[in-house]
Every structure is written in C-alpha cells, then in structure tokens.
Amino acid sequence: MDKKLRILILEDVPTDAELIERELQKAKIAFTSRWVDNRDAFLKELEDFSPDIVLSDYSMPHFNGMEALELVKKRFPSIPLIIVTGSMNEETAVECLKNGAADYVIKENMTRLGQAIDGAIKKKRIKQEKKWAIEALKESEEKYRTLFQVAPEGILSADIKTKKLLHANPAFSEMLGYTEEELIQLDISNIHPKEDLDRVFLEFEAQARGEKTLAQNIPCLRKDGTTIYTDIVTAPILIGGRNCNLSFFRDITERKKLETRFVQAQKMETIGTLAGGIAHDFNNILTSVIGFSELALNDAKKGSQQYENLQEVLIAGGRAVDLVKQILTFSRQTDQKKKPVQVKCILEEALKLIRSSIPTTIKIKQNIQSDELVMGDSNHIHQVLINLCANAAHAMEDTGGVLTVDLLDMEFNSNFISNYPDLPPGRYLNLTVTDTGCGMTPDVLDKIFDPFFTTKQKGEGTGMALSVVHGIVRSHGGHIYTHSEPGQGSTFNIFLPAIYKQLKPDDSVDKPVLTGTERILLVDDEPVIVNMSKQLIESLGYDVVTRTSSIEALEFFRRQPESVDLVITDMTMPNMTGDELAVELMKIRPDIPVILCTGFSTRIDEQKSKAKGIRAFVLKPIIKQKLSETIREVLE
Numbered sequence: 001m002d003k004k005l006r007i008l009i010l011e012d013v014p015t016d017a018e019l020i021e022r023e024l025q026k027a028k029i030a031f032t033s034r035w036v037d038n039r040d041a042f043l044k045e046l047e048d049f050s051p052d053i054v055l056s057d058y059s060m061p062h063f064n065g066m067e068a069l070e071l072v073k074k075r076f077p078s079i080p081l082i083i084v085t086g087s088m089n090e091e092t093a094v095e096c097l098k099n100g101a102a103d104y105v106i107k108e109n110m111t112r113l114g115q116a117i118d119g120a121i122k123k124k125r126i127k128q129e130k131k132w133a134i135e136a137l138k139e140s141e142e143k144y145r146t147l148f149q150v151a152p153e154g155i156l157s158a159d160i161k162t163k164k165l166l167h168a169n170p171a172f173s174e175m176l177g178y179t180e181e182e183l184i185q186l187d188i189s190n191i192h193p194k195e196d197l198d199r200v201f202l203e204f205e206a207q208a209r210g211e212k213t214l215a216q217n218i219p220c221l222r223k224d225g226t227t228i229y230t231d232i233v234t235a236p237i238l239i240g241g242r243n244c245n246l247s248f249f250r251d252i253t254e255r256k257k258l259e260t261r262f263v264q265a266q267k268m269e270t271i272g273t274l275a276g277g278i279a280h281d282f283n284n285i286l287t288s289v290i291g292f293s294e295l296a297l298n299d300a301k302k303g304s305q306q307y308e309n310l311q312e313v314l315i316a317g318g319r320a321v322d323l324v325k326q327i328l329t330f331s332r333q334t335d336q337k338k339k340p341v342q343v344k345c346i347l348e349e350a351l352k353l354i355r356s357s358i359p360t361t362i363k364i365k366q367n368i369q370s371d372e373l374v375m376g377d378s379n380h381i382h383q384v385l386i387n388l389c390a391n392a393a394h395a396m397e398d399t400g401g402v403l404t405v406d407l408l409d410m411e412f413n414s415n416f417i418s419n420y421p422d423l424p425p426g427r428y429l430n431l432t433v434t435d436t437g438c439g440m441t442p443d444v445l446d447k448i449f450d451p452f453f454t455t456k457q458k459g460e461g462t463g464m465a466l467s468v469v470h471g472i473v474r475s476h477g478g479h480i481y482t483h484s485e486p487g488q489g490s491t492f493n494i495f496l497p498a499i500y501k502q503l504k505p506d507d508s509v510d511k512p513v514l515t516g517t518e519r520i521l522l523v524d525d526e527p528v529i530v531n532m533s534k535q536l537i538e539s540l541g542y543d544v545v546t547r548t549s550s551i552e553a554l555e556f557f558r559r560q561p562e563s564v565d566l567v568i569t570d571m572t573m574p575n576m577t578g579d580e581l582a583v584e585l586m587k588i589r590p591d592i593p594v595i596l597c598t599g600f601s602t603r604i605d606e607q608k609s610k611a612k613g614i615r616a617f618v619l620k621p622i623i624k625q626k627l628s629e630t631i632r633e634v635l636e
Contacts, residue, residue, distance in 0.1 A: 003030070004031055004032050005029060005030065005031040005032075005052045005053060005117070005121070006031070006032055006033075006049060006050065006051045006052045006053075007024070007031045007032070007033040007034075007051060007052065007054075007055060007117075008033070008034055008036070008042075008045050008049055008051035008053075008054045008055070009021075009033055009034070009035045009036070009055050009056075010036055010037070010042050010054065010055070010056040010057060010060075010065075010068055011035060011037060011055075011056075011057045011060075011084075012037040012057060012060040012061060013057075014035075016057065016086075016107065017035045019107070019110065020055055020084060020110070020113065021033060023110040023111070023113045023114070024113065024114065024117075026114070027113060027114025027115075027117070028114075029114055029117060029118075034049050034051075037060070038063060039062070039063045039067070039071075042063070042068060043071065046071075046072070046075065046076055046079075051079060052079070052121065052124075053079065053080050053081070053082065053102075053117060053120055053121065053124075054068070054072060054079055054080070054081040054082070055081075055084045055113075055117075056068045056069070056081055056082070056083055056084065057083075057084060057085050058083050058085035058092070058096070059085060065083050065085065065096065065101075066095075066096065066099065068081065069081050069083075069096065069099055069100060069101055070099070072100075073099075073100050078124065078127075078128065079124075080102035080120040080121070080123065080124050081100070081101055081102060082101065082102050082103045082104065082105060082113075082116050082117065082120055083096050083101050083103075083104040083105070084104070084105045084107060084110075084113065085104070085105075085106065085107060086106065086107035086108060102116075102119075102120035102123065102124075103116040103119065103120055104116075148167075148169045149169060149170060151169055151171055151248075152171055153171060153248050153249060153250050154168070154169065154171045154172030154175045154176075154230075154248070154249035154250075154251070155167075155168070155169040155171065155172055155246070155247070155248055155249070156168050156169075156172050156183075156246075156247045156249065157237070157239060157244050157245065157246050157247070158187075158188060158244060158245055159242055159243075159244050160204055160207055160208050160236065160243045160244060160245055161208075161242075161243060162187070163187045163188040163189065163201075163204065164187050165183050165184050165186050165187060165188070165191075166184060166239065166244060167180075167184070168180050168183040168184065172249055175220070175222075175228065175230075175249065175251055176191060176220060176221070176222050176223060176228075177222045177223035177224055178223050182223075188200060188201075188204075190221070191220055191221055192218065192219065192220060192221065193219050193221060193227070196218065196219055199215070199218070200215070200218065203215050203232075203234060204245070207234055207235075207236045207245045208236070208243060210236055211236070212233075212234065212235045212236070213232075213233075213234045214231070214232070214233050214234075215231070215232045215234070216231045216232075217229055217230075217231070217252070217256070218230050218231070218232055220249070228251055228253045229251075229252050229253050229256045230249045230250060230251055230252060231249075231250045231252055232247050232248065232249050232250075233247070233248045234246065234247040234248070260446075261422070281599065282320070282599070283599030283619070283620035283621055284526060284529060284599050284620060286317055286320055286321060286620070286621040287529055287532070287533075287599075287620045287621040287622065288526075288528050288529055288532050289313065289317050289320075289621075290314060290317040290321075290621050290623065291529075291532035291533060291535075291536050291621070291622075291624075292532050293310050293313045293314050293317065294314070294536065294623075294624050295532065295535050295536060295539065296310050297310050297311075297314075298539060317621070321621060338375050338376050338377055338476075339375070339376075340373045340374070340375060340499060341373060341374060341375075341376050341377075341378045341381065342371065342372075342373055343370065343372070343373075343374055343381060343407060343429055343431070343496070344368055344370060344371055344407060346378055346381050346382050346385070347366075347368055347385055347405065347407055347431075348368065349382070350382050350385045350386055351364065351366060351385075351389075351405065353386070354385075354386065354389045354390075354393075354403075357390075358389070358390075358393040358403075359393070359397060359400070361396075361399075361400030361401075362393055362396050362397075362401055362402070362403055363400075363401070363402045363403070364402075364403050364404075364405070365402055365403070365404045366404070366405045366406075367404070367405070367406045367407070367408070368405070368406070368407040369407060369408055369409070370407045370408055370429050370430075372409055372427070372429050372498040372499075373498065373499050374429060374476065374496045374497065374498060374499060375476070375477075375497075375499050376476045376496070377472075377476075380472045380475075380476070381472070381476075383468065383469075383472065384431075384469050384472050384473065384494070385405070385431070385433070387465040387466065387468060387469050388433040388466075388469060388492050389403060389405070389433060390465065391465055391466060392433060392434075392435035392437060392490070393435075394437075395435050395437025395438050395439075395489070395490065396435055396436065396437040396438075398438075399437070399438075401435060401436035401437055401489070402435070402436045403433070403434070403435050404432070404433070404434040404435075405431075405432070405433055406430070406431070406432040406434075407429060407430070407431050407432075408429075408430045408432075409427070409428075409429065409430070409498070410427070410428040410429070410430045410495065411426075411427055411428075412424075412425050412426060412427075412428060413425055422479045423479055423495055426497060426498075427497070427498040428478075428495045428496060428497055428498055429495070429496045429498055430493065430494070430495055431493075431494040431495075431496065432491060432492070432493050432494070433491070433492045434489065434490070434491045434492075435489050435490055436489040437489050437490065438486070438487065438489075439484045439485050439486045439487050439488045439489055439490055440484040440485075440486065440490060441486055445482060445484055448466050448482065449466050449467050449469075449470040450467060469492075473494055473496070476496055476497075477496070477497050478494060478495050478496040478497065479494075479495050480492060480493065480494050480495075481493040481495075514628060514632040515540045515541040515542075515628065516540065516541055516542055516631065516632065517541050517542065517543070518542055518543070518565035518566060518635060519542070519543040519544075519545065519563060519564055519565050519566075520537060520542050520543070520544050520545070520564070520565065520566045520567070520568060520631075521545050521546075521547070521553060521556070521557065521564045521566070521567045521568070522534060522537065522544055522545065522546045522547070522568050522569075523546075523547050523548075523549075523550060523553040523567065523568070523569040523570060523573070523578070523581065524546075524548065524569070524570040524573070524597075525548055525549065525550075525570065525572075525573040525574060526548075526570070527548055529570075530546045530548055533568075534546050536624055536627065537568075537627070537631075539624075540624075540628050540631070542631070545564070549573075549574075549575070550569070550573045550574075550575060550576035550577070550578070550580075550581045551575050551576060553567075553569070553581060554576070554581060554584055554585065557585055557588060557589075557592075558588055561588050561589045561592070562589075564592065565593075565635065566592075566593050566594075566595065566631065566634060566635055567582070567585060567592060567593070567594045567595070568594075568595045568597065568631075569581055569582065569594065569595070569596060569597065570597055570598065571596055571597065571598035571603075571604065572598065572599075577603070578596050578597070578598070579596060579603075579604050579608075579609060579612055579614065582594040582596060582609075582612060582613070582614050583612055583613075586613050590613075593615040593634045593635065594613075594614045594615055594616075595614075595615060595616045595617075595618060595630060595634055596609050596614050596616070596617050596618070597618045597619075597620055597622065598617075598618075598619060598620065599619070599620040599621075604617075605617070615634040616630050616633065616634050618630055
C-alpha cells in the first residue's frame with residue numbers, strides 16, 4: 001500500500017487489540033491505529049480520526065459489532081468494517097456480511113487479517129471509483145443535455161439503418177417548424193427533397209463505415225413546405241447498441257441568398273460592360289446606315305418606290321437606335337439628365353395608357369399615396385412602369401386577373417432593412433407591381449433581368465424590357481426585388497431614394513434647325529463614316545475637310561490652324577483618342593470649338609469632356625437634324 005492506513009480498532013480486551021496490531025505488522029501493512037472500547041469513544045474517533053477501515057470485535061459489554069456496523073453504515077458508509085472475533089458462528093458471520101460487513105476474521109486464525117484488509121481496501125477503492133464514474137457520467141449527461149437544449153445550431157440523431165429520426169433539439173425543431181414529438185415520427189425522406197435523397201443516403205453509407213461527414217448546401221423541407229439550406233456535420237455514434245448518427249445543422253439560407261445576390265450583381269455588371277461594348281460598335285454601324293439613307297433620300301423622288309424603301313430603312317434604323325438606348329440604359333451608361341420629379345404624376349399618366357392597352361379581363365387596382373420626389377428622369381420612370389405592367393399583363397393574358405400598382409412612402413431604419421441588405425437607411429418611395437398571373441419557376445426568376453432573355457414566343461418581344469427596368473432602377477440609386485412562385489403570380493418591389501427638393505417648371509424650348517458656310521475639320525478612323533458624314537455636313541452648306549487619322553488631323557491643323565472654324569472628331573481612334581486630340585488642338589489654338597462624338601465610352605462623358613474645354617458631346621448615331629442644331633450651337 002502506498003500510504004499508511006488509518007485503522008480504528010474497536011475491542012474491549014487490550015491484549016486482543018495488541019494481538020491485532022502485531023498481526024498487522026506481520027502482514028507488513030503500513031498503518032497508524034487508534035483503540036477504543038465503547039460506543040462514545042468509537043463515535044468520536046470516527047469523526048476525529050477519519051479511519052480508512054474499522055476492525056471491530058463482535059461481542060462486547062454494552063456494545064457489539066452489529067451495532068457498530070449499523071453506526072458506520074448510517075454515518076460513514078464509505079468506511080469498510082471487518083469483524084474480528086473469537087465468538088462467532090457461521091450463521092452470525094453470514095448475517096454480518098449481509099448487513100454490510102466487508103469481511104470477518106476469527107481470532108484463532110489471525111493470519112487472514114492482512115488479506116482481509118487488503119481486499120476490503122480494494123473493494124472500497126473500486127466502489128469509490130465507480131461512484132466517481134457515475135457522478136462524472138451524470139455530470140457529462142447533464143452538460144450534454146444542456147448543450148443539446150440550448151445549442152443555437154440544429155442537432156439531430158437518426159438510426160443509420162432505418163433512417164428513422166430519434167432525437168431533435170429545440171433549435172432544429174424551430175428550424176423546420178415541427179415539435180420534437182412530430183419530428184421523431186418521421187424519417188430522413190420527410191425532411192429532404194426527393195431529388196436530394198441519393199446524396200443524403202450516400203452520407204449515411206459513409207457514416208455506417210464509421211466516417212465523419214460534411215455535407216454542404218443541403219436543402220431541408222420545413223413543415224410549411226418551404227425550403228431552407230443547411231451545412232451538416234455528422235458523426236457516427238452508438239445509441240442503445242444501435243448504429244446511429246449525430247448531425248449538426250447550420251442554416252445557411254440567408255448566406256446563400258446573399259451569395260446569390262452577389263453572383264447576380266457580378267453577372268449583371270459583366271453583362272452591362274459587354275452591352276456597352278456592343279452598343280459602341282452598333283452605333284458606328286447605325287451611323288452609316290442612317291446617314292447614307294438620309295443622303296439617299298435627298299436624291300430620291302418623293303412618292304417613288306426608292307423613296308418609300310429608304311423611309312423604311314430609316315424607320316428600321318430608328319428602331320435599332322431605340323434598342324441601343326435600351327441596351328445602354330440596362331448597362332446604366334446612358335447620359336441621363338436628372339432632375340426632381342414627382343413619381344405620382346408619372347404613374348397616374350402611365351396607368352391611363354396601360355388601361356387602354358391591356359385586355360379588359362385584367363382589372364387594375366391602384367394605391368398611389370406618395371407625393372415625394374426622386375432625383376431622376378421622368379421618361380425612364382415612365383418606362384419602368386410601362387415595362388413592368390406589360391410584363392404582368394402578358395402573364396395574365398390567358399386567364400385574366402388583377403394588376404395592382406402601389407406607391408407608398410417608406411422610412412427605413414437599420415432594423416427594417418435587415419431584409420434588404422442593399423439599402424442604406426433613409427426615406428424611400430416604394431413602387432410595387434403585383435400580378436395574379438402564372439408566376440415563375442426559380443430558374444426563370446434567376447434570368448429575368450438578363451438582356452434578350454424571354455419566355456415569350458418568337459416575335460412577341462426582344463427580352464429587353466426587364467433588363468432595362470433593372471438598369472433604370474439602379475441608375476436612379478434604387479434597388480429592385482422580385483418574388484414569384486408558379487401559379488402564385490409575381491411581385492416586383494422597387495425602392496427609390498426620396499429627396500427634399502421642390503419641383504421646378506420645365507423651361508426647355510425647341511432649337512431651330514440651321515445651316516451654315518463655315519469650314520469644318522472632320523476626323524474619324526472609319527472611312528465609311530467619314531464619307532457619309534462629309535456628305536451629310538456638306539448638304540447643310542458647310543465646307544468639310546476630312547482625315548481618318550488623329551495624328552494626320554493634328555499635323556493638318558498645326559499647318560493651318562486659322563483655316564478651320566470647327567472640329568468634329570470621333571472619340572475612339574488608334575494612337576490618339578478624340579479627347580486627347582482636342583486637348584492638343586486647343587494648345588495650338590485655344591478658341592477652336594470641338595464636338596466629340598462617340599458610340600459609347602467608359603473613359604469620358606459630357607461632364608468630363610466639357611471640363612477639358614470640349615464644346616459639345618454627342619452620342620452616335622447622329623441624326624441630321626440633331627447634328628445641324630449642335631453645329632450651330634457650338635459655332636454661335
């Protein structure tokens with residue numbers, strides 16, 4: 001034994017007590033002992049001495065071993081007691097053992113004493129360790145139970161073989177909208193969509209092999225039929241001898257929505273950049289088509305087939321110009337002149353037009369309450385409502401339905417906009433367009449703002465309407481949110497930031513179309529456009545000098561700076577861009593007026609060009625009337 005045993009000897013015969021101590025020494029037991037011979041002394045030493053073991057005689061005057069055993073059991077149940085006596089028969093010994101004695105030793109055979117003590121101490125240690133283990137287990141179970149109940153993540157256990165749900169914590173029950181009692185009546189197939197069960201079952205097979213698994217982006221079905229997305233960490237465990245698993249569910253639905261919005265925003269940004277590039281090339285082509293058509297009309301006889309054909313070309317060109325404007329509006333790269341506008345007036349006017357253009361089977365309900373202003377373009381806001389209502393009418397054209405338009409004031413604080421993470425706090429106009437039509441599936445909903453995406457039949461639409469709406473809303477500092485389900489209709493929620501400015505009357509007037517006789521230097525790297533533009537400007541009475549290189553144009557101007565009254569230059573040219581050419585020309589002659597033309601540019605706009613001293617900034621394609629007005633404005 002590692003340390004001295006504290007041994008309490010209860011014996012009324014001193015020589016017998018000495019005999020016990022000698023036997024302990026013979027057994028090579030390291031001990032310290034105390035001897036008592038009555039009940040009171042016995043109780044006192046139990047308290048003060050705190051013995052590891054008690055050796056008690058059975059027969060003593062006024063107090064016996066059975067009474068001592070009862071006292072120890074009642075007050076100090078962890079202390080083993082061995083009966084050491086010379087007056088005990090077999091029946092009495094058995095009775096003592098039944099009542100809790102650790103052992104008994106007959107005084108005539110004291111050689112067993114050391115063995116009996118060793119055995120009693122070992123049993124005491126085992127009993128104590130077992131008690132500690134039980135207490136630790138209870139503590140562990142309590143901690144697990146507490147963790148299970150209060151864990152913010154969903155916790156679920158299931159039978160790996162039967163796929164039956166066994167236990168669910170409150171967080172998981174709340175996550176899926178069930179009570180725990182309802183959940184344990186289900187199996188795995190009830191909480192995952194059918195199309196995802198194969199993947200889930202593969203995870204169960206891995207767990208059956210003893211593997212820990214991580215499953216990401218797993219759909220789970222709520223009681224109300226809606227779907228959430230989860231990441232699931234699962235480990236195999238034994239419950240009641242059965243192979244089970246313990247799974248931890250983290251709800252990632254909101255994160256997935258944010259990721260989807262981010263990906264969508266990146267996609268729209270990329271498409272917008274591409275759209276801008278397409279618009280640039282397309283505008284150059286349209287400049288030639290429309291310009292040469294207008295030139296040919298000058299020589300065509302009115303009423304002739306040639307004249308009528310050219311008119312059709314110009315009409316088609318006009319449609320193409322509108323389409324390019326829609327592309328640039330989608331990409332938010334049009335030159336917009338914004339001013340304070342009252343959306344209410346625009347919507348009321350637009351709804352009159354919509355009523356006359358959609359079937360009578362579609363009822364219009366309107367709730368236009370806001371009188372607030374936004375900083376914007378009234379034509380574009382008008383276009384937003386027309387496009388959304390036309391889209392809604394198409395969804396209801398077969399069955400009829402209700403088209404609802406709401407315009408309300410919204411004051412967003414940090415709590416309210418948790419559902420709209422893109423919106424900063426502030427005052428907004430909330431325009432909502434709702435239909436009761438066929439609705440959209442999630443895959444269609446993901447693409448509705450893509451240019452040229454449409455579910456309409458061929459010839460029924462270009463697929464630009466909603467992409468233009470998206471571009472207009474974003475260009476006005478707003479955001480658009482869409483909700484739709486098949487058979488449940490669609491809702492478009494638009495939020496535009498409100499302003500405090502007052503309306504001012506529109507004092508714009510039409511400018512006259514004028515001709516002139518000045519000399520103009522025309523610069524463009526496209527020979528076809530140079531040829532067409534030269535003829536068009538000359539038809540207005542001007543003398544035109546052309547160059548297809550910005551470097552050549554600069555050399556010509558350097559030699560004859562006073563021979564030119566106006567320079568018209570393209571923006572995108574090799575070696576030297578149009579704005580760079582303008583700066584060099586003005587270094588030679590500061591008063592030279594320059595008109596900068598472009599199909600599209602991310603480098604410069606009207607504000608930047610004017611800051612460089614350029615007199616006018618014009619987007620291609622340039623119509624003859626617009627060009628003539630711009631030239632006169634700059635020269636005069």
